[in-house]
Amino acid sequence: MDLFPQFLANGLVMGVFYALSALGLTLIFGLMRVVNFAHGEFYMLGGVSGWFVTNHLGLDFFSGLIVVAASMAAVGWLVDRFLIERVRGQGEEPGILLTIGLSIFLVNGTLLLVGPAPMKVAGAVAEGPLFFGPVAVTKLRLLAVAVGIALIVGAHLLIRRTRLGAAMRATFQDPMAASLAGIRTGHVYAATFALGCTLAALSGMLLASIYSAQASVGGLISLKSFVVVILGGMGSFAGAIAGGLLLGVAEAMWGGYVSMGMVDVIGFVLVILILLFRPQGLFSIRTERA
Amino acid sequence: MRNVVLGGLLLTGIAASVPAQAQDTVRIGLVQPLTGSVAYNGKSVVEGARLAVEEMNAAGGVLGKKIELIVEDGQCTPANSVNAVEKLVQKDKVVTLVGAFCSSATAAIMPVAQKYKLPLITGVSSKASLTEQGNPYFFRAAETDALMAEAFAKILANDLKLTKVAYIGVNDDWGRGGVEEFSRDLTALGVKTVLTEYFDHGATDFFTLLTKLRAARPDGVFVAAETQDGSILVKQIREMGLDTKVFGVGSWATADFINLTGEAAEGIHAAVPYASSMDTPRNQTFVQKYEAKYGIKPGKYGAAGYNALNIAGQAIARAGGTDAEAIRAALAKTSYEAPNGVYKFTDKGQAYGFDAVLVRIEKGAPKVIASTPVDAPH
Structure with missing residues (x-):
């Protein structure tokens, strides 16, 4: 029982990380109805470009974070204008194929440019342990949790409280009515996709400073993010947080009290249970599409 | 590519x-x-x-x-x-x-x-x-894990004064093989096993595993992992504030491992068939x-x-x-x-006759501390 506080702390930290990395997906998946299989690759690009700006351009961590955010927003905007735009309104399958293709392209492009070696992103603070009673964490993890929470709150406010956010919600409720009301829906789609990409990339860079960045991490991130989004309910920020924390704590407890080797199974067991008993997810109110 | x-x-x-x-x-x-x-x-x-x-x-x-x-x-x-x-x-x-x-x-x-x-x-x-x-x-x-374990178990147990060891390996044939062989040879030398755990390829967070490790209080940790998984694991062992001795098999005596792991790599031991510092x-x-x-x-x-x-x-x-x-x-x-x-x-196609070394990472470079030829299995 004395291990419980540490397991819980590990689970909560991982939970925030999962929520953070799933945020971009829940936005794009939930609002735009694009099943973005390239999500993990945007996360990976965030880590790799984070390594590039801190290691090669010599920026400190936070300036690097801003540069990465800006450039990934641009990438997201372009991807939407030139690729997603072409399959919009044609149902989900073309989007799935497109993003799968995009993910293959991004992984191999990255392998070609920087190779498969794991890369280290210099963190913002030192890596030593901090002790709260029996619980050990690191400053870097606490910082990442703090930045993660700030990003989640920021994205929430952006969508709920700003004109752009209102335009987004209007566009995804009824694109026709929105464009009749004078909203430039093309820009709103692109802005939403750019925001999703930026969130994915920021979490990628943040977590790369704790673990490492590598060209082929994307697949696992995509899978876990889909688990979080399905648990929490599509398009719901509260759901992403709840789903992330649930997954993180469940994995920590299973790994702690049962076995580490099977830990990746937990997420999928949870998904099966959720789909059986509450298919709309924990937090989604809508059960059908608008 | x-x-x-x-x-x-x-x-x-x-x-x-x-x-x-x-x-x-x-x-x-x-x-x-x-x-x-x-x-x-x-x-x-x-x-x-x-x-x-x-x-x-x-x-x-x-x-x-x-x-x-x-x-x-x-x-x-x-x-x-x-x-x-x-x-x-x-x-x-x-x-x-x-x-x-x-x-x-x-x-x-x-x-x-x-x-x-x-x-x-x-x-x-x-x-x-x-x-x-x-x-x-x-x-x-x-080399095989069995040959490496045979060659180095005794040196490790004596040099690191091991009494209680935890074993962590990547969850595949190689990781499980390494853990089995080393635990068998070390157990034969009177070293107790306090924990055996496996993790999946590409795992990034080991805090849960390390929490169990901390509770088991080993004085040595054996790790079978490759560069990426291994470097993150060793880093997190230090981040958890654990100062147990770390030794293992995998590509540890390489410049990249040391670069990725940073200071946490200091003092760890690796049993490898090759190190660039071989003379x-x-x-x-x-x-x-x-x-x-x-x-x-x-x-x-x-x-x-x-x-x-x-x-x-x-x-x-x-x-x-x-x-x-x-x-x-x-x-x-x-x-x-x-x-x-x-x-x-050998008749079964197993190589022998080459040298294997035990290295310790000191000041960011692998230092050979023991070298022994790998014998044909008997």
């Missing part, structure tokens, strides 16, 4: 226009993980292999022809490695196979090599049982050439690729033709002078 893609395109063109028999090169197929969590180590093998091929071609090639190395991505998974071998055999008509890094993947391609009656050499896969399957086409130019003239030349070509000192896997290709090339030269049976017979009579000693094969 680019070479692979270009090579693939070129080959498609060649295969369409020229009948396969009219090869003007001797083709050797290499299956390694080029994507996934051990991709980085797979790439090192490919680098070493290319260097060996380059050297042999510069010396005139074999059978009066150049050697052509065809690399395929097996992703360390059994299914993809089998696909890669099928492609190399069916389409590229290679005369010898080298691969496939992960023991589980190698175990899967062994029957395929036997089906096509092609010699298969691995420079890496170390699960002991591979050479016990009676596959006459399989040769292992690498033989042949090794010094090898390190020099490797560094000139790739800008980095070779590690365990660079040397493994280099050795496996040299063994293959020399066997083809001695066979005097590309007949698979002749190459197999020549391989069995191998006596290859590697940077790390002389490789010979």
Whole structure:
């Protein structure tokens, strides 16, 4: 029982990380109805470009974070204008194929440019342990949790409280009515996709400073993010947080009290249970599409 | 990667226009993980292999022809490695196979090599049982976990004054094999096992595992992991504030591991068949050439690729033709002078005679603290 506080702390930290990395997906998946299989690759690009700006351009961590955010927003905007735009309104399958293709392209492009070696992103603070009673964490993890929470709150406010956010919600409720009301829906789609990409990339860079960045991490991130989004309910920020924390704590407890080797199974067991008993997810109110 | 893609395109063109028999090169197929969590180590093998091929071609090639190395991505998974071998055999008509890094993947391609009656050499896969399957086409130019454990268990137990050890391995045949062999030999020396855990390839967060480790209070941790997983694990051991001694198997004595792990790497021990600081003239030349070509000192896997290709090339030269049976017979009579000693094969295809070393990482460099020749298994 004395291990419980540490397991819980590990689970909560991982939970925030999962929520953070799933945020971009829940936005794009939930609002735009694009099943973005390239999500993990945007996360990976965030880590790799984070390594590039801190290691090669010599920026400190936070300036690097801003540069990465800006450039990934641009990438997201372009991807939407030139690729997603072409399959919009044609149902989900073309989007799935497109993003799968995009993910293959991004992984191999990255392998070609920087190779498969794991890369280290210099963190913002030192890596030593901090002790709260029996619980050990690191400053870097606490910082990442703090930045993660700030990003989640920021994205929430952006969508709920700003004109752009209102335009987004209007566009995804009824694109026709929105464009009749004078909203430039093309820009709103692109802005939403750019925001999703930026969130994915920021979490990628943040977590790369704790673990490492590598060209082929994307697949696992995509899978876990889909688990979080399905648990929490599509398009719901509260759901992403709840789903992330649930997954993180469940994995920590299973790994702690049962076995580490099977830990990746937990997420999928949870998904099966959720789909059986509450298919709309924990937090989604809508059960059908608008 | 680019070479692979270009090579693939070129080959498609060649295969369409020229009948396969009219090869003007001797083709050797290499299956390694080029994507996934051990991709980085797979790439090192490919680098070493290319260097060996380059050297042999510069010396005139074999059978009066150049050697052509065809690399395929097996992703360390059994299914993809089998696909890669099928492609190399069916389409590229290679005369010898080298691969496939992960023991589980190698175990899967062994029957395929036997089906096509092609010699298969691995420079890496170390699960002991591979050479016990009676596959006459399989040769292992690498140490096994059992041989490493036998060679170093005693030195480790005495030097590190181990009494209670925790074992952590990656969840595959190699990791499980390493943990089993070392725990058996250390237990025989009176060292208690307090924890055995496995994690999946590509895992990034080990805090839960390390919480259990902290509770078990071992005075040594044995780790079987490759560069990426291993460096993150060792870093997090220190982040948790644990100061247990860490020792293990995997590609630990490499510049990249040390660079990724940073200060946390100081003082850890690794049992490896090769370290760039080994003190033989042949090794010094090898390190020099490797560094000139790739800008980095070779590690365990660079040397493994280099050795496996040299063994293959020399066997083809001695066979005097590309007949698979002749190459197999020549391989069995191998006596290859590697940077790390002389490789010979037992009847079962297990290499012996080369040196293995125990290194300690000090001030960011692997320092050899014990060296012992690997004996034939008995």
